[in-house]
Amino acid sequence: MTHAIEVRNVYRDFQQRSAMAGLRHKVRAVDGVTFSLPAGDVLGVVGESGCGKSTLARLIMGLLPPTSGEVLVDGRSLSGMDRRERARMIQPVFQDPYSSLNPRQCIRDIVGLPLAAQGDQPKARQADRVMEMLARVGISSEMAERMPGQLSGGQRQRVAIARALVLHPRIVVCDEPTSALDVSVQAQILNLLAELRRELGLTYLFISHNLAVVEHIATEVAVMYLGRIVEQAPVQELFRTPTHPYTKALLASVLTPDPALGIPDVGLGDAYPDPTNIPPGCRFHPRCPSALAKCATTMPDNIRKDGRLVECLLAVPA
Amino acid sequence: MTPVVPDPVLSVANLRVSFGQTEAVRGVTLAVARGETHCLVGESGCGKSVTALSVMNLLPRGIARTADHLRFQGQDLLGMSERQTARLRGDKMAMIFQEPMTSLNPAYTIGSQMSEVFERHRGATRRQAMDRAAELLARVGITAPGMRLGQYPHQLSGGLRQRVMIAMALMCDPELLIADEPTTALDVTVQAQILRLLQRLQQELGLALLLITHDLGVVARMAQRVSVMYAGEVIETGTVAEVFAAPTHPGMTRTGEPLGNIPGVVPRIPLGFIGCGFRDRCTLAMPECAQTVPLRNAGGDHFYLCRLPPDWKRAAAA
């Protein structure tokens, strides 16, 4: 079966130049990630700063080449595609609606860019498709002549979604699409994304640090930590029965509006993850409340069981 | 007829602030007791940040604030000269902003920025100030504080910078800390750590905390009292238990969430506006809402700004 996205053992390094002595740190932002995403699913990727989820998003979009490993879209290698073909397969929706639209272009041109870049349809037909898509995301036709500066955050994000969908791609990579929006607007945009997925049969890769949002929209969730996926499971299972200590800590840290409870102590201590300095053994062990002595020296294996994945020495394989 | 707080650290009565033709704050009254956390909640544009800046007298030049009284530990803040206020700021009254990137001066090291506050207010030597800074960095969970003191803001991640801001605010053992969305930009695990730290400080030092946030989870878990703002006014206030148990103002949805998915945007209130700022979005608005709205009591310390009686929901359901 051909999956919509297949990521095989992908690594991505960055050279970080230190200002003074010219020392170069190698930062391994993505450290061997492998997963496949069936068509029509939504994979939510969660994790905190420095975990590599944004870099992973760009790798999957083809905006960055992997240092090693490969990305397959619909069974075909992403690096082998030319820019037009790739554009037809996979499109992004970014986090910041204020920087994801060119402030010097009108809405119509912004949404029409992917069509213009393909260059295989007459202008009139392109214009029609643009208006069609704008209507679908709830932007009235009179707004098509306006500039992004005249639109609100929520409206801009709708425009960004229209742009992403105008080529009818197979896959949409959403990188924190609601994080920069007002709380009242977030729900609207999420609902729009969910609706469009059903209508158009899309596959989403949904990056977010907001677990509530992910629970709402994802079918499967992968938890990233310092460049690797440490746990992956269908959404309800992950939230109900998390296995990896990091996942548990993450879920426990989310503050629900219950006045009877206080601020939880999730046992992570005061240390924080530093991608330039990945600990030996299990990368989570310095912060893990359940760490054993061997966690500092032994890399945990990937344990797959019942459609779930976890990378922890404490998880007992079947 | 407002909640009476005995011996408050901060007492604000009927604060009003106008920007040109717009009234940003229209009669805000609140008080924060020693060791207490009082949350100020509301949608963006409701005036909560302006309220905080008014207390600290950090409004842009030419913007006037008026109030029946504005007192810190009984001292009148309104009549104070800029010099006197400057003496309090950073010392007994401290403020943390949302964006640590713009609040930390990129041209100076962390250490020099932190020690400057201490040297100025306590007349300490550089060495004493640096020691204190290192101590506080350790307290907010920053490892290798000595090294961090010599670093520049751009060398630290967002989470670290925010911790530095908090440490800096605590240098002189303030009695009042005003925090404007201090954890919004942080990962959820870091947020839990920071909030726990603040709670510890409240217990140990009696720190009074005015916490501005839009996150109801933070409010529920952290605060004792909450004031909900809309269009420059406090529309509902009380203890967290009371307000979450029975949100009364029509702008609050059933789950205690202020102004959840009600369509429309927060209006700009022009000078001379009378009546309820919510009436254009309210399904129960009547002609009387264009006149001065009464402050009503829903039991105990729970007050709200509306002509409707406290049990209107039950009456409406019947």
Added chain:
Amino acid sequence: MSAIVIVQSRPARRWLPAFRHLATMLGAVIIGAAVLVAIFAPYLTPHDPFAQDLNQRLIPPVWMEGSQPTHLLGTDQIGRDYLSRLIYGTRISMLIGVLTVITSGVIGITLGIIGGFYGGRTDDVVMFLITCRLSIPLILVALTVVALVGSSLAVVILTLGLLLWDRFAVVARTTAMQVRNLDYIAAAQAAGASRLHILLREVLPNIANHLVVVATLEMALAILLEAALSFLGLGVPPPLPSWGLMIAEAKEYMFFSPWVIMTPGVALFVLVLGINLLGDGLRDLLGADMRR
């Protein structure tokens, strides 16, 4: 959503913003007048600027004794009407200003955008070229060129155009570097846009504001440099009425007939002032919408 920026400014005088506005208007008026004078020069000049009349040498301008109404600004040392020469001189200055800026602009912006956007080795090459350019002494190059090719208006324009591109390059590079990390660039790449499209339609329009300001400054610089070169005999050849040349020719008569040297000097000053005022005003106007 966004943090409030706290501006603790000194008490801003009421008249300061109005003054700036006025200054920009003044600059615009000056430039506008210069453009009109340059275009309609043949219709405005009372006399032929090249016509010599040795009987009418060094007649003072109207506000001094001994003047003649036919020569409002007097005449120079070989009897040419000064007003006419001044007017034609405007043509030369404006021509030099505009053509130099266009030439150096195209070179500098192209280099700067490519270096700034692509970074890495490409950027290293561009930086190297800029550094080389900055190490070249302008006057010596002009000297060499004139010695090889002789001096003329075209030579001046070409020399200045090929040498004054560095500020364009630096500004284009810095702004392109800032823009390349923005999401709309990534979105354009994901949309399948070609590299050329991205540079011309996504990057360039968003850095244009800064470049316009550089253009006004470079124009002022080009005009001053041409005057300096002409003064040294390396620029526009006589009898063309370049203001710099007029100043050079008037050197000997400076103490006895001061207007001969003052008139072109003042004209130069006013024109460059006008360009700088306009440039400042543009920076304020356009800069305001850059700040988010």
